Amino acid sequence: MKIAIINANVFNGIDEQLQRNTSLLIEDNVITQIGNVNPVNADKIINAHGQTVMPGLMDAHVHITMSAPFHELDKMTREEIAIRSAKIAEGMLMRGFTTVRDVAGNTLGLKNSIDQGYATGPRILPSQAAISQTCGHSDYRQSQAQQRIGAHEDSPLMKTGAFTVADGRSGVLKAVREQLFMGASQIKIMAGGGASSTFDPLDTLQYTLDEMKAAVEAAADYGTYVAAHIHTADAMRRAAEAGVMSFEHATIMDDDIAKIIKDKGIYVIPSYFTSSLIAERKIPLGDEVLYQKTERVGKAMFKSAELIKKYDIQNVCFGTDCVGTLDVHKTQSNELQAIEKVFDSITALRMVTSNCGRLFEMSTYQHPYQQGKLGVIAEGAYADLLIIDGNPLEGVECVTNSEKQKLIMKDGVVYKNTL
Ligand SMILES: [Zn+2]
Incomplete structure (x- = not known):
């Protein structure tokens, strides 16, 4: 199963700037490509309408x-x-x-x-x-x-x-x-x-x-x-x-x-x-x-x-x-x-995404999820992500407000989609 997410701004869990107007390709449960995704090759297309993709x-x-x-x-x-x-x-x-x-x-x-x-x-x-x-x-x-x-x-x-x-x-x-x-x-x-x-x-x-x-x-x-x-x-x-x-x-x-x-x-x-x-x-x-x-x-x-x-x-x-x-x-x-x-906003966002991902990696081979990274939007990371109506870097309220939390994906599976 290939899912293309198009028209997305990405907060990758680390950087203080959004990656603007980009696309992602998800194959099964892993993000395999960021940018220049040709949606024609995908089984399903999710149009983010310029909203923010961020790690779960x-x-x-x-x-x-x-x-x-x-x-x-x-x-x-x-x-x-x-x-x-x-x-x-x-x-x-x-x-x-x-x-x-x-x-x-x-x-x-x-x-x-x-x-x-x-x-x-x-x-x-x-x-x-x-x-x-x-x-x-x-x-x-x-x-x-x-x-x-x-x-x-x-x-x-x-x-x-x-x-x-x-x-x-x-x-x-x-x-x-x-x-x-x-x-x-x-x-x-x-x-x-x-x-x-x-x-x-x-x-x-x-x-x-x-x-x-x-x-x-x-x-x-x-x-x-x-x-x-x-x-x-x-x-x-x-x-x-x-x-x-x-x-x-x-x-x-x-x-x-x-x-x-x-x-x-x-x-x-x-x-x-x-x-x-x-x-x-x-x-x-x-x-x-x-x-x-x-x-x-x-x-x-x-x-x-x-x-x-x-x-x-x-x-x-x-x-x-x-x-x-x-x-x-x-x-x-x-x-x-x-x-x-x-x-501040960026510290809060890193704490709830990539910092946890790093902490959990200290479990090395006791870590139950070995197929990809967690807490980041990156090629090779697990497809655990949210689509948020708003820019979290300008304030985290949009991340916690369930109405602005438009899509929830874990392991490549969509659990909520109100886009
Ligand atoms: Zn406790």
């Missing part, structure tokens, strides 16, 4: 299986969680997100179902279970607090493969290898206190240097890398020393760690929209401890953005950390406008 959006921090507060998920069967997850994945694709990285959740089955056409959704790079130390950010046995003395029963949520607990070098090695065996593209660990958990203060350091090195080694032996949930500068210093390459949240930076992040090329995945909502107490958290923690994190994240600018850290990616119901996930695109306010 990418979200580097999602939790597709977490479609409800944890205490509610704990009561659901695996089937219920799976069906809800499929609906959430479909919503992501229909918002224009063609690839996402899931960073805690048993998503391999959903990923395979989508890839094989049994469900509709974005490409998924699964991390499988996030790995936490005992008494770490995702030691979710706390929902059974009465059992914590003596008993070591997993919570139902842990049994579904969203989280796992491992300690010591050998325990961490095994936990990482278990996730790789389950199809993880990259490994997610919890490397410090969290804002969404009641019992671990933000300033706690989680995992010793040696344990974190064990995680990095086991991942590297499989060609991939470790992403860490992390908030404080001290935790980031330890994780950087261990070789962790993706800092999730990375909220409370100082100059020293910002320099280290820049020098080592570590990726940073902040979430400005969700953080500001939480900091403004617009999302009910129930517990006052959580409000205090998230308020601190929410404010710090904007200060750290200044350090990202000061040290010209380019490896910054779009990540929403949306957790919850369909309604919460509908806010996914709002992050793009939040980023535009903090940085």
Whole structure:
């Protein structure tokens, strides 16, 4: 199947200028030609009418299986969680997100179902279970607090493969290898206190240097890398020393760690929209401890953005950390406008396209999509693209407005076309 897209302006995911009045040829699921396409040779012609072709959006921090507060998920069967997850994945694709990285959740089955056409959704790079130390950010046995003395029963949520607990070098090695065996593209660990958990203060350091090195080694032996949930500068210093390459949240930076992040090329995945909502107490958290923690994190994240600018850290990616119901996930695109306010349009656009593509390439042969590049419009890239009524470089609103999002294509297949 050959599809020609004609009369297009192209934002390629990288350049600050549009490539004007050009054409693209898509053969099956790959872009094979940009410019001078003779539409006569195509099976189908899409006339973009001078609108903008850009890469499909990418979200580097999602939790597709977490479609409800944890205490509610704990009561659901695996089937219920799976069906809800499929609906959430479909919503992501229909918002224009063609690839996402899931960073805690048993998503391999959903990923395979989508890839094989049994469900509709974005490409998924699964991390499988996030790995936490005992008494770490995702030691979710706390929902059974009465059992914590003596008993070591997993919570139902842990049994579904969203989280796992491992300690010591050998325990961490095994936990990482278990996730790789389950199809993880990259490994997610919890490397410090969290804002969404009641019992671990933000300033706690989680995992010793040696344990974190064990995680990095086991991942590297499989060609991939470790992403860490992390908030404080001290935790980031330890994780950087261990070789962790993706800092999730990375909220409370100082100059020293910002320099280290820049020098080592570590990726940073902040979430400005969700953080500001939480900091403004617009999302009910129930517990006052959580409000205090998230308020601190929410404010710090904007200060750290200044350090990202000061040290010209380019490896910054779009990540929403949306957790919850369909309604919460509908806010996914709002992050793009939040980023535009903090940085600018081109930075926001690179973060949601080519920067994520680069980050995901660190999975090397664990990357599930090996046929082409992701996050760019280029010859040899996957045909994952949007046609937008407007110039995104002049403001990202047109990218997130579903009426201006005229066409959504993933893997060469059109999922929406209102051109
Ligand atoms: Zn998260």
